[in-house]
Amino acid sequence: MRTQVAIVGAGPAGLLLSHLLRLQGIDSVLIETRSREHCENRIRAGVLEQGTVDTLNEAGLGERMKREGLVHHGIELLFDGQRHRIDLASLTGGRAITVYGQHEVVCDLIAAASMNGQKLYFDVGDVSLHDVASGSPQVHFTHGGTAQRIECDYVAGCDGFHGISRTAIPADVLRTYERVYPYAWLGILADAPPTLDELVYAHHERGFALFSMRSPTVTRLYLQCRPDEDLAQWSDERVWSELHTRFACEDGWTPGEGPITQKSVTPMRSFVTEPMQYGRLFLAGDAAHIVPPTGAKGMNLAVADVRVLAKAFAECYQHGRHDLLDAYSSTCLGRVWRAEHFSYFMTNLLHPSFDDDAPFANRLKMSELKYVTTSEAAARSLAENYVGLPFAA
Numbered sequence: 001m002r003t004q005v006a007i008v009g010a011g012p013a014g015l016l017l018s019h020l021l022r023l024q025g026i027d028s029v030l031i032e033t034r035s036r037e038h039c040e041n042r043i044r045a046g047v048l049e050q051g052t053v054d055t056l057n058e059a060g061l062g063e064r065m066k067r068e069g070l071v072h073h074g075i076e077l078l079f080d081g082q083r084h085r086i087d088l089a090s091l092t093g094g095r096a097i098t099v100y101g102q103h104e105v106v107c108d109l110i111a112a113a114s115m116n117g118q119k120l121y122f123d124v125g126d127v128s129l130h131d132v133a134s135g136s137p138q139v140h141f142t143h144g145g146t147a148q149r150i151e152c153d154y155v156a157g158c159d160g161f162h163g164i165s166r167t168a169i170p171a172d173v174l175r176t177y178e179r180v181y182p183y184a185w186l187g188i189l190a191d192a193p194p195t196l197d198e199l200v201y202a203h204h205e206r207g208f209a210l211f212s213m214r215s216p217t218v219t220r221l222y223l224q225c226r227p228d229e230d231l232a233q234w235s236d237e238r239v240w241s242e243l244h245t246r247f248a249c250e251d252g253w254t255p256g257e258g259p260i261t262q263k264s265v266t267p268m269r270s271f272v273t274e275p276m277q278y279g280r281l282f283l284a285g286d287a288a289h290i291v292p293p294t295g296a297k298g299m300n301l302a303v304a305d306v307r308v309l310a311k312a313f314a315e316c317y318q319h320g321r322h323d324l325l326d327a328y329s330s331t332c333l334g335r336v337w338r339a340e341h342f343s344y345f346m347t348n349l350l351h352p353s354f355d356d357d358a359p360f361a362n363r364l365k366m367s368e369l370k371y372v373t374t375s376e377a378a379a380r381s382l383a384e385n386y387v388g389l390p391f392a393a
Contacts, residue, residue, distance in 0.1 A: 003029040003119070005313060006139045006152040008127060009159030010039055010120065012102060013285030013302035015109035017156055018118055019059055020310035026317055029119040029150050031141055033159075036122045039106055043189065043262065046101035046214065047199075047296035049388025052303045053098050061108050069100035070197075070213065075386065077350075077373055078202040079366065081250045084373035085198075091376075091383035099199075101214050102299050124148075129155060129168040133279035153280065156309065158302075160286040161271070169278040179344070181268040181292060183207075183351055186225040188239060192258025194219050201294075201350055202246050203369060205362075208294075208351045209246035211255055221255060224351055227267050236260050268292040268347065270340055275329040282309055282328055289336050294350060295343030300388055305332050307391055335389070342385040 007014045010032035018028045056062045073089035073096045089096055113120050121143050130138040139150040157165020200211035207224030214220050223242055240257055247254055271290040276283045285302030308331050312324035349368055353361040372378045
């Protein structure tokens with residue numbers, strides 16, 4: 001088959017890119033190795049920056065998000081038994097975050113793709129990229145046991161950290177920067193109404209904890225744990241006991257309990273690929289960069305990438321300009337490294353250390369927490385980064 005842009009991966013990056021291209025009259029074909037059901041039900045974080053919300057609304061994708069998303073104008077930091085609110089809105093000129101699950105965004109994007117006749121293939125296999133450095137790249141795959149080939153002008157690699165797109169860039173061209181953290185998150189979903197309207201980030205001597213939510217009836221909670229944590233050792237009773245310990249505060253607030261419907265362990269790493277483009281291949285989202293979830297930047301960075309890429313493709317096809325495509329990597333990496341730094345800062349600040357320098361390091365973390373919650377300048381810096389710096393026009 002022939003198309004203008006072949007998109008590998010039907011996560012938020014690939015689906016949003018195909019939608020934005022369609023709005024510009026640019027044809028694309030999208031392929032995904034997983035099933036539609038898997039993509040629509042894969043639970044991932046769902047804190048959307050103001051710019052991400054604006055992008056989805058501008059693209060005509062925000063109707064359900066407006067009804068069901070939970071708009072938050074602040075977050076809370078809990079340490080030494082006290083909660084301290086960071087007023088995001090007042091510190092950033094009215095900007096906010098919206099809690100709306102990533103899988104819900106994916107469902108909205110797939111529904112829009114189906115309604116608009118987007119060429120979208122799930123359950124594909126044997127995906128490979130060919131001739132991406134030439135003027136005639138190809139994507140090969142199998143679907144339903146039949147070999148397929150896409151001939152295209154460009155390839156967008158939106159297939160995540162474990163996808164094949166990044167491997168198409170020669171090793172002598174690709175540079176990677178990585179930090180693997182010595183802890184992970186044990187996450188649960190519980191059928192329990194949230195007992196607060198905003199997220200709570202807790203720093204406790206036993207480990208970090210996060211109180212979040214997915215809806216008015218579902219609470220999302222996380223505990224700092226080891227990367228090799230055995231879930232079998234975490235009974236529901238142990239999970240709730242540890243959560244109540246780490247969230248203990250003088251005003252008596254605590255998360256509400258309910259049936260736990262999901263448990264998982266999420267390893268944590270920071271990872272950046274440079275460049276994010278090679279020949280006619282452009283990487284977006286997790287295929288190019290990973291952030292620890294503490295800063296809530298993963299999906300937001302993917303949205304920022306494809307905004308830049310969609311605009312560059314539009315200028316290329318509509319006006320014959322190639323400068324934006326040529327500058328894609330450098331344009332995106334400025335925001336990527338800012339988000340990497342903020343995610344590293346939040347992760348380091350909120351997770352107590354347990355290694356040899358723990359006594360010294362943990363005193364520094366406590367000092368920083370007190371500074372962030374008493375200095376308007378420090379609080380504003382955190383707030384500006386948390387709600388997301390404005391997207392490029």
